[in-house]
Amino acid sequence: MEIRPILSALLRNKTGPILVALQVALSLALLVNALHIVNERRTVAARPSGLLDEAATFYFQVRSLNNDTPEQMLATIKRHTEILRGVPGILSVAHVSQMPLSNSGSTSSMSATRDPQQETTSAAMYVSGDSLVQTFGLQLVEGRDFLPGELVDINEQQERTPPRTVIITKALADRLWPGASAIGKTMYFGTGDAPGALVIGVVERLQTAHAQIGDLGEYSVIMPARLYGAAGAIYAMRAEPGQRDRIIKDAEQALRKSSMIPMILETATVAQDREKRYRADMALSWMLVTVSVLLLLITCSGIVGMASLWVTQRRKQIGVRRALGARKIDILRYFIVENVLITSGGVVGGVLLGVGLNGLLVSKLEMTRLPLPYLIGGALLFWAIGILAAYGPAWRAASTSPALATRST
Amino acid sequence: MFGYYFKLGVHSLRRNPALTALMVLTLAIGVAASVSTLTILHMMSGDPIPAKSERLFVPQFDNGGLDGYTPGAEPEDMQMSYQDAANLLRGGQGDRRTAMFGVQLPIEPPRKDMSAFKSNGIAPTRDFFAMFDVPFLHGQPWSEQDDERGADVVVLGRAMSEKLFGDANPVGQRLTLMSNPYTVVGVTDTWKPLTRYYKLVGGGHPGQGEEFFIPFSSAIRHETGHSGSMSCSSNRESGYANLLASECTWIQFWFETRSSADRAELQSYIDNYANDQRKLGRMKRNAPNALYNVMEWMEKLKVVGNDSKLSAWLAFAFLILCLVNTIGLLLAKFSVRATEVGIRRALGASRGDIFRQFLIETGVVGLAGGLLGLALSFGALALIGMQSARMAAVARMDLQMLALTFVMSIAAAVIAGLLPTWRACKVTPAIQLKSQ
Numbered sequence: 115m116e117i118r119p120i121l122s123a124l125l126r127n128k129t130g131p132i133l134v135a136l137q138v139a140l141s142l143a144l145l146v147n148a149l150h151i152v153n154e155r156r157t158v159a160a161r162p163s164g165l166l167d168e169a170a171t172f173y174f175q176v177r178s179l180n181n182d183t184p185e186q187m188l189a190t191i192k193r194h195t196e197i198l199r200g201v202p203g204i205l206s207v208a209h210v211s212q213m214p215l216s217n218s219g220s221t222s223s224m225s226a227t228r229d230p231q232q233e234t235t236s237a238a239m240y241v242s243g244d245s246l247v248q249t250f251g252l253q254l255v256e257g258r259d260f261l262p263g264e265l266v267d268i269n270e271q272q273e274r275t276p277p278r279t280v281i282i283t284k285a286l287a288d289r290l291w292p293g294a295s296a297i298g299k300t301m302y303f304g305t306g307d308a309p310g311a312l313v314i315g316v317v318e319r320l321q322t323a324h325a326q327i328g329d330l331g332e333y334s335v336i337m338p339a340r341l342y343g344a345a346g347a348i349y350a351m352r353a354e355p356g357q358r359d360r361i362i363k364d365a366e367q368a369l370r371k372s373s374m375i376p377m378i379l380e381t382a383t384v385a386q387d388r389e390k391r392y393r394a395d396m397a398l399s400w401m402l403v404t405v406s407v408l409l410l411l412i413t414c415s416g417i418v419g420m421a422s423l424w425v426t427q428r429r430k431q432i433g434v435r436r437a438l439g440a441r442k443i444d445i446l447r448y449f450i451v452e453n454v455l456i457t458s459g460g461v462v463g464g465v466l467l468g469v470g471l472n473g474l475l476v477s478k479l480e481m482t483r484l485p486l487p488y489l490i491g492g493a494l495l496f497w498a499i500g501i502l503a504a505y506g507p508a509w510r511a512a513s514t515s516p517a518l519a520t521r522s523t
Numbered sequence: 524m525f526g527y528y529f530k531l532g533v534h535s536l537r538r539n540p541a542l543t544a545l546m547v548l549t550l551a552i553g554v555a556a557s558v559s560t561l562t563i564l565h566m567m568s569g570d571p572i573p574a575k576s577e578r579l580f581v582p583q584f585d586n587g588g589l590d591g592y593t594p595g596a597e598p599e600d601m602q603m604s605y606q607d608a609a610n611l612l613r614g615g616q617g618d619r620r621t622a623m624f625g626v627q628l629p630i631e632p633p634r635k636d637m638s639a640f641k642s643n644g645i646a647p648t649r650d651f652f653a654m655f656d657v658p659f660l661h662g663q664p665w666s667e668q669d670d671e672r673g674a675d676v677v678v679l680g681r682a683m684s685e686k687l688f689g690d691a692n693p694v695g696q697r698l699t700l701m702s703n704p705y706t707v708v709g710v711t712d713t714w715k716p717l718t719r720y721y722k723l724v725g726g727g728h729p730g731q732g733e734e735f736f737i738p739f740s741s742a743i744r745h746e747t748g749h750s751g752s753m754s755c756s757s758n759r760e761s762g763y764a765n766l767l768a769s770e771c772t773w774i775q776f777w778f779e780t781r782s783s784a785d786r787a788e789l790q791s792y793i794d795n796y797a798n799d800q801r802k803l804g805r806m807k808r809n810a811p812n813a814l815y816n817v818m819e820w821m822e823k824l825k826v827v828g829n830d831s832k833l834s835a836w837l838a839f840a841f842l843i844l845c846l847v848n849t850i851g852l853l854l855a856k857f858s859v860r861a862t863e864v865g866i867r868r869a870l871g872a873s874r875g876d877i878f879r880q881f882l883i884e885t886g887v888v889g890l891a892g893g894l895l896g897l898a899l900s901f902g903a904l905a906l907i908g909m910q911s912a913r914m915a916a917v918a919r920m921d922l923q924m925l926a927l928t929f930v931m932s933i934a935a936a937v938i939a940g941l942l943p944t945w946r947a948c949k950v951t952p953a954i955q956l957k958s959q
Binding site: 129130133134136137140141143144147148151177179180181230270271272273274344345376378380393394397398401402405408409412413415416419420422423426427471475478479480481 | 629638641760762836838841844850852855858911
């Protein structure tokens, strides 16, 4: 290989090659970081909520306009639940305090002991008078679902003592009692004189209302209580697969028909909530994908442009070389090796720059570290692009006829 | 000479259409990417109330319990307990002051043909309207007596007023809120700040503006539940009276001072207040009490999300890449014209003349790139605006950004053109002419 002459030729005219290498370095650094972020966001948005059939799960937020007593409210909740259960196609109904991914819900601090020094964690509180395990289709990994006798009615305006039994998520169980079974243990809602509850079941997964990044998004507690006394109630329902929209209409009608007094009824599906929750992430990832594509196009056009320029500038030399016996393949090889040299410089710079940029993002914007495969993949990609982009102009150079090239312009 | 060089520049654009198109496009894409992300950043972080942002302050106490507290840690919540809000309102420090919380209430319209619906508003005190320069279309804010009595009066947002009463002036009309009759005392004109900076905790997004305002004291008197977040560091007894007496934080508070110089005075006032409360056995954490003005508050609560900053950074890196690419292309374009330069130099043009001519030519490229970039920016912003109502409100270009786009694209082109132009001037006429 004639690397030495190519190198010394490159060093004689540095500006062009430096510009191309700089371009490669910049695009490589940007590309790997952009793709890393895209992948991160997509992974976050693809996390399962824990619901068995998310597409078929929806909920009503119902608010009656009369001034009912708490007892009347409780009766209404029971009546509504029964009406919804009677709608054909609805597999399960639960009166519940909040919905996963809905971005609105309450949390409480949780602790394994009452020790005030103990660091507590916050967990979403799903309070339901029905079986969430059934309505959401949660997967019990340990223990059992609530028994009917464990279910209590709580007037939230007066009573603040939580029920005595709870089901928690696996993530929360692992956080509170690492390496041990949570079944039969007592969990406290805070420290000091906070009330406790017996863990009777552990479900595989149930995301919180905010679906935060990391384990925090899966710290949820299910409590067997029908909360009443506050205006407004949420009914979660799971429909037969594929018939959600028709069933929503039927259920709305059934509920509205049941009462003479007008009510405010708002419907939402878990799918809508999911879309809303991750909308910003998806938007950012699409923007980054667009930028990445443009980036590659611009870099390619830059390499092609510069390579073409060099070929045009050196037509005479090429002609002389061809006349002195160089074959087409020699010329082709010369230009490709030259480009690989330049691209390699760019790739080395790009890897360094990419790591640096990532470091900046990690420190300023709470990103995660760039995994090695991205750097390796990016480097290979740019080598391939360098060769492919140079191939066209190099082929043109090789096709230069010696007679044409040596003729004076 | 400028006009002539400009014409020459335009003419030369047409000489090598593919190369020129590539250059203009590269520049336009780079400019569009950075301008659209910068516009969003600019709109989000812009001062929502420039005349007063230095005189409006949020006081912040840490009234959490000692359990699980590490000294120096940030407070869990950036809101205030009812006790503190009521005490500060009574205290009368500052020129004006207001406490508020979000409320979501069912409205029963007086019109029989319209069914009841949910509506979002806030419950502030009278001073709110003057503090945040809320414009009025009809009527006026409720009176101080209304605040004291907890009167059932309501100020409607313009959209809500039109929905309920059409174009008529509704002042004096009745409206049923939470099953209680409220009297309309005023209607605000359209008031939709880009960020809901006055109530950033729990719903700082701009929406349709506030739909209604009811007096803080009236909302408390009717034991209205709040819409927004609440943080309780200890267990509280149930019932509204216990909520008001608890250390739960759910209210947002603002002071307005006569001038920004009164900040120190306000600070010492809230420090004294916190010390008095400590004597009563509250605020055991002994954490420092903070004051934030509008811009500090927006920074503290991260109104501009990391995603927007990230986009802007990447877009700028992308612009740099586009510039490097343009430099290369210009270098190619100019190097072909060494002969032309040689002849002009031989005919007596100075290096300065050549420099000016080529720089103006790159300026022309910048202008073309800028125009195209502007069109692309509008397209990109429209795309971003489709994301959500918040983005639609923010993804709008103002005059300032429009001017910046132009300056940026031309400056970018000229900067990109410096190196190629300098190289073009270095052409030695003798060698060029001899090689012909």
